[in-house]
Amino acid sequence: MLMIIGAIIGGGTNVIAIRMLFRPYQPIMIGSFRLPFTPGLIPKRRGEIAESLGKTVEDHLVTPEGIQEKLNDGVLLKEIEERLSLAVHDLLQDERTLDEWLDHHLEKKDRMVQLRASVEKGIEAKLMSVFADYKVRPLKEWMPLTLQEQIKTKIPDVSNNILKKAEDYLQSEDGKRQMDEMVARFFQSKGSVTSMFGRMANRFSLSSTISREIIRFLNERHTKQLLTKLLINEWEAVVEKSPSQFIEDQWMEEKVHKLTMAIVGQAPFVGEWGQPMRAWSIKYEKVIQETILPSIMASASTILSRYIKSMIRKIGIREIVVAEVNQFPLARLEYMLLMIAKRELKMIAFLGALIGALVGFFQGIVILFFI
Numbered sequence: 015m016l017m018i019i020g021a022i023i024g025g026g027t028n029v030i031a032i033r034m035l036f037r038p039y040q041p042i043m044i045g046s047f048r049l050p051f052t053p054g055l056i057p058k059r060r061g062e063i064a065e066s067l068g069k070t071v072e073d074h075l076v077t078p079e080g081i082q083e084k085l086n087d088g089v090l091l092k093e094i095e096e097r098l099s100l101a102v103h104d105l106l107q108d109e110r111t112l113d114e115w116l117d118h119h120l121e122k123k124d125r126m127v128q129l130r131a132s133v134e135k136g137i138e139a140k141l142m143s144v145f146a147d148y149k150v151r152p153l154k155e156w157m158p159l160t161l162q163e164q165i166k167t168k169i170p171d172v173s174n175n176i177l178k179k180a181e182d183y184l185q186s187e188d189g190k191r192q193m194d195e196m197v198a199r200f201f202q203s204k205g206s207v208t209s210m211f212g213r214m215a216n217r218f219s220l221s222s223t224i225s226r227e228i229i230r231f232l233n234e235r236h237t238k239q240l241l242t243k244l245l246i247n248e249w250e251a252v253v254e255k256s257p258s259q260f261i262e263d264q265w266m267e268e269k270v271h272k273l274t275m276a277i278v279g280q281a282p283f284v285g286e287w288g289q290p291m292r293a294w295s296i297k298y299e300k301v302i303q304e305t306i307l308p309s310i311m312a313s314a315s316t317i318l319s320r321y322i323k324s325m326i327r328k329i330g331i332r333e334i335v336v337a338e339v340n341q342f343p344l345a346r347l348e349y350m351l352l353m354i355a356k357r358e359l360k361m362i363a364f365l366g367a368l369i370g371a372l373v374g375f376f377q378g379i380v381i382l383f384f385i
Contacts, residue, residue: 017371025370038052064339081326095308142270166249170238185225
């Protein structure tokens with residue numbers, strides 16, 4: 015009988031002790047008096063346990079050295095890169111436009127339209143800013159000197175071309191006809207008598223004579239020298255002026271706007287945002303997968319390696335652990351621990367019952383033989 019009572023007391027005591035680790039969850043009050051051993055040990059020391067666990071995790075488990083070692087072996091980054099590669103491939107095969115994809119996944123409507131508008135506005139503003147900087151300055155101040163000299167040295171060739179074109183025109187059928195008409199109009203404008211002389215002049219081909227004289231004049235050396243000098247003087251006068259003297263602001267704004275639209279419309283990627291991603295992404299997938307993505311991962315690895323300690327401090331591993339432990343439901347924590355250590359806890363209760371039974375057995379011997 016004593017053995018049974020001892021076993022019940024020993025096993026029951028251990029079961030109660032195990033339960034009192036968690037129960038009760040809240041202190042039991044009798045008036046202003048708090049019942050001893052309430053709440054249970056873990057609820058009572060919950061804050062201290064959370065602080066100790068947080069310090070242990072930060073100092074010994076999730077450490078910069080451990081994360082650095084994991085990064086250095088390359089396995090983690092390789093897996094991340096592979097997953098990103100698959101995600102990028104799936105994204106680029108999508109039938110939707112970038113705007114539609116962003117609207118569906120991030121609820122960001124018309125972001126690509128807005129971004130394109132921003133790009134166009136930025137390019138246009140930059141071009142107009144450049145024009146504003148140069149439009150009031152004389153050409154000779156900002157045009158490269160070598161370019162000015164090259165243009166100046168080309169002027170004699172331009173003179174030759176002008177004179178040659180003029181000679182070719184006078185010798186052409188159209189030029190001869192125009193010369194005949196010009197001579198005829200001249201005599202007709204001078205009255206009937208002069209008109210008669212004009213008809214006589216036509217018989218002797220006065221227009222041909224005038225054309226030959228003009229051609230002879232064009233082929234003379236001093237004519238080329240004169241034209242070259244006039245063109246050089248004009249060029250020197252032009253470089254003294256600013257673009258604003260030749261170009262109106264409104265005209266320039268219209269041209270800059272058209273140029274901006276053309277640049278953005280023909281720009282890779284930017285000009286294709288309005289099309290389904292599957293239609294244009296094939297041109298960029300190889301570059302993204304083989305160049306951009308590895309570069310991003312390499313840069314990420316370098317940045318993480320350099321700033322891992324400060325990043326962990328800013329993240330606050332200890333604070334996160336403390337907050338999570340304090341918010342974790344006690345009933346669930348009790349259930350988890352009891353399930354994990356179910357066999358061991360049963361053995362503890364059984365051991366308590368065995369010790370109680372042995373104590374009862376020896377008590378019985380003492381009572382029977384010595385009392």
